[in-house]
Amino acid sequence: MLFLLNDSVFEVGPTLMSGADARRFDRLSFDFVVEMGCELFAEDPLLHRNDPERALRLACLIAHREPGLNAALFAAPAENCAPELVEPRFAVLPDEILKQLQNKARRGRLDAVTADRAVWGRMAA
Template sequence: MLFLMNDVVFDLDEASPVTLADARRFEKLGFDYLMELGCELFAEDPLMHRNDPERARRLAWLIHDRSPEVNAALFAAPETDCDPALVEPQFCALPEMVLNQLMSRGRKGKLDAVAADRAVWGRMAA
């Protein structure tokens, strides 16, 4: 299962990023709580998906676990250490073909915020 987090595609089928103990501990957390958690994490570090990919992968796994149809998340933070209320979260369900293309671009070093925005989010469109 592929999951796009901002402009990085994670393979969630690789070894689980969450231990069984953590999975049990987090099972009562709802999607809204995870959205707030994501906003807090990206408020601290808007590039968390690149600077701490394991943490971002765990967040992606938790989001997908709570909402299986979601396979893409964007947490747009205006600056480091900003108020979490300023982080704009977006979620969507992408076709598998699109995720495979994005992963291929990422492996070639051609997937960045602008490319992901053009392909998925459309935030920079005029």
């Protein structure tokens, strides 16, 4: 399954969160996972680019806690800001949109503005 995290597309699937890992994280609520995501992005607003492995784990946790969700945006105003200032948003996108975004990413054409226009619409108007 494809998962959009900010402006990066990740492959998440059952093999990434299976067995012991899945059981270990079953106790975490969705709210806790969101809070953790806000803390991570408050520290580094470009986490999805600077630490893709950690970002992939976050994407897996989100998808595991809320099946069907396949897009998340954690908008942090500045590096090392308060986690309360990070604005999380979530979406369920059609597979075709995710595939288009993945293709753009492979060609080096997926950035925050492109992802925003395609999904979030925060910069519109």
